[in-house]
Amino acid sequence: MLEKMTNGSKRGDGGRTAGEQQDEDRAMIRLEALTKRYPGQRQAAVEELDLEIPAGRIVTFVGPSGCGKTTTMKLINRLIEPTSGRIHLDGRDVTEVAPHVLRRNIGYTIQQGGLFPHRTVADNIATVPRLLGWDRERIAARVDELLDLVGLAPQTYRRRYPKQLSGGQQQRVGVARALGGDPQVMLMDEPFGAIDPLNREALQNEFLRIQAEVRKTIVFVTHDIDEAVKMGDRIAIFGDGGVVHQYDTPERILADPADDFVSDFIGAGASVRRLSLTPLGALPVPDWPTVGDSAGGEERAAAARRAGHGHLMVLDDDGRPAGWLRVEDGAPGERLPLLTPLGPDATLFDALDRMLAANSSALAVVDGDGGYRGVVTMDAVRELINSTAAHAPRPHGSGGSDALQEV
Numbered sequence: 013m014l015e016k017m018t019n020g021s022k023r024g025d026g027g028r029t030a031g032e033q034q035d036e037d038r039a040m041i042r043l044e045a046l047t048k049r050y051p052g053q054r055q056a057a058v059e060e061l062d063l064e065i066p067a068g069r070i071v072t073f074v075g076p077s078g079c080g081k082t083t084t085m086k087l088i089n090r091l092i093e094p095t096s097g098r099i100h101l102d103g104r105d106v107t108e109v110a111p112h113v114l115r116r117n118i119g120y121t122i123q124q125g126g127l128f129p130h131r132t133v134a135d136n137i138a139t140v141p142r143l144l145g146w147d148r149e150r151i152a153a154r155v156d157e158l159l160d161l162v163g164l165a166p167q168t169y170r171r172r173y174p175k176q177l178s179g180g181q182q183q184r185v186g187v188a189r190a191l192g193g194d195p196q197v198m199l200m201d202e203p204f205g206a207i208d209p210l211n212r213e214a215l216q217n218e219f220l221r222i223q224a225e226v227r228k229t230i231v232f233v234t235h236d237i238d239e240a241v242k243m244g245d246r247i248a249i250f251g252d253g254g255v256v257h258q259y260d261t262p263e264r265i266l267a268d269p270a271d272d273f274v275s276d277f278i279g280a281g282a283s284v285r286r287l288s289l290t291p292l293g294a295l296p297v298p299d300w301p302t303v304g305d306s307a308g309g310e311e312r313a314a315a316a317r318r319a320g321h322g323h324l325m326v327l328d329d330d331g332r333p334a335g336w337l338r339v340e341d342g343a344p345g346e347r348l349p350l351l352t353p354l355g356p357d358a359t360l361f362d363a364l365d366r367m368l369a370a371n372s373s374a375l376a377v378v379d380g381d382g383g384y385r386g387v388v389t390m391d392a393v394r395e396l397i398n399s400t401a402a403h404a405p406r407p408h409g410s411g412g413s414d415a416l417q418e419v
């Protein structure tokens with residue numbers, strides 16, 4: 013369905029002005045010494061939690077069952093009240109805001125969408141706009157706009173009831189409903205938990221695309237570390253009693269876990285997971301010797317002499333990769349077919365996967381328009397896997413690994 017985020021960037025940071033960046037670095041939600049002790053429970057569900065959630069970012073809460081993720085989320089929109097501590101939303105103490113007003117400014121989705129079964133899709137999505145007193149036309153336009161945004165044709169879906177939708181479609185409507193009143197903040201409690209793995213990946217990608225457009229402040233609860241890594245600009249790793257063991261970017265959590273609990277939780281395969289955080293669009297892809305497809309014999313021979321041995325990348329008249337030309341002892345040899353090039357959205361994980369599947373050690377990399385950018389090799393990917401924490405890409409795609417330059 014929809015592509016992964018480009019540009020280093022499920023975060024979609026490209027083209028942001030310094031002012032916008034600064035705006036999004038401010039805390040939208042600030043939790044201070046937040047504690048919740050349920051009646052009759054000896055251990056607190058959440059204890060002395062301090063956490064800042066930056067504006068316009070996705071923070072994933074991940075951890076084993078019963079460690080206080082949902083409780084923290086419900087404290088934020090006052091579905092439950094804290095035992096002690098403070099919650100600030102956009103600089104304001106939430107206890108100063110009436111709960112119903114607060115919730116209009118905080119979208120909330122739960123597993124399986126939590127839709128009202130006896131209301132149509134349109135009525136479900138219109139819930140908050142109605143509470144906000146919008147007129148009919150504005151609400152109808154908003155419903156259609158949101159259905160389009162989540163990839164459901166308004167004509168087909170607006171009059172359906174939830175039971176006439178697949179689980180994935182219900183989930184999309186749940187997201188559309190949470191976005192209904194254009195809230196600043198979205199709280200999403202295992203929103204894709206009940207979806208099969210294939211549709212789940214599609215929904216994740218789609219949601220990241222939507223987020224690049226709407227830039228909400230999002231708290232996203234999940235059990236699944238892979239989902240936390242994929243969706244989160246930052247991850248909070250919760251342990252027993254609502255204790256946060258590490259709160260950091262996915263890159264740093266995978267490269268440098270704070271303690272044994274975090275290491276155990278992220279488990280084996282952290283290096284491979286890190287590969288999926290690095291889109292080729294955010295990396296300096298090394299150049300490779302090329303030759304034009306329409307080059308004459310002389311030019312071709314000269315290019316082969318320069319290359320000496322190996323392969324030349326053949327480019328068509330529009331500068332797109334068209335194939336490989338084998339070079340032996342400085343002379344052009346046989347022409348070899350091209351595997352589908354990797355686009356800017358492809359990650360290093362995709363590059364490795366494609367190379368292993370095709371038994372190839374080098375793949376062409378193209379820009380968004382299909383123009384040639386360079387070549388990624390198996391050695392470059394291997395280098396990254398072996399690299400240490402020092403090579404971890406900087407948060408928000410600002411850095412990127414140097415490993416590729418070593419090819």
Ligand SMILES: Nc1ncnc2c1ncn2[C@@H]1O[C@H](COP(=O)(O)OP(=O)(O)OP(=O)(O)O)[C@@H](O)[C@H]1O
Pocket residue numbers: 050051053057075076077078079080081082083084235
């Ligand atoms: N209403 C309640 N009354 C008493 N105890 C509760 C209540 N809700 C949650 N708890 C307890 O608080 C702790 C934290 O629960 P919470 O639902 O926040 O965890 P969680 O991390 O979201 O778990 P899961 O991943 O299984 O959804 C658990 O021990 C749970 O049993």
